[in-house]
Amino acid sequence: MRVGVITFPGTLDDVDAQRAVRYADGEAVPLWHADRDLQNVDAVIVPGGFSYGDYLRAGAIARFAPVMQEVVEAAHKGMPVLGICNGFQVLAEAHLLPGALTRNHELHFVCRDQWLRVENNTTAWTTRYDRDAEILVPLKSGEGSYQADADTLKQLEDENRIVFRYVGENPNGSLNDIAGISNARGNVVGLMPHPEHAIDALTGPTDDGLGMFLSLLDLVVNA
Amino acid sequence: MARVVVDVMPKPEILDPQGQAVANALPRLGFDGVTAVRQGKHFELEVADDVDDATLAKIAETFLANPVIEDWTVRRVEA
Incomplete structure (x- = not known):
């Protein structure tokens, strides 16, 4: 399994994402933002950080990077794509996922270990979890407040596309306690917390x- | 060349914590009577004369603003 991990200028968590891929016995393939070539990968991870300095809006400029044009096309054909934190913001700006991420409701950058509930274990990225399982992973973001209009929220709820919800106090003002969502097909998932930082109890909370x-x-x- | 101003504002129904923080700070600084603040972005573009209004609208809608959470206006001004 070859899994591409994109690096934009300002990306921080590409190395941990590559490490997580290797922990799962996959081959991590670094992808550079300026390349149009996905190098025959089977899946793509858009990792966290501050791509292009988060100028304009988080993810707004990264969306137009050459590599993202290829990712959008591949995602529409069904390739699994995971956006973590800034990667989630990029996927939202690229319209692969609905809604937008805005400043945390109390304006604080939140950095802590966060409990999440797995609400959908049928996406490409969540079949290993039991439904309603609670997992503890780091959350570190200043613009993690998920916003969408009422129709979009209803559609996400009705179609079971809310993949992760925050457990306990809502850390950032996200509507409906949303921590992560998927597209209709379930191959594209975005979440604000960082599963790639929680793959070994030696280096993460869990x-x-x-x-x-x-x-x-x-x-x-299995494919 | 023409000067074009694009203003981008959070939609009324979207929480604007930055605007609220400004509004909450004003009384502490001794300024009373300001009941609400919304914070947005203001862009000044220098554009060639052959850039039409449709193109300017596309720039605003696809890039300068995120229509999911923001409203935008475009206007040409005297340079």
């Missing part, structure tokens, strides 16, 4: 995040 990368492996192996 190994709860590894399931996302193992889910992908299952999908590709």
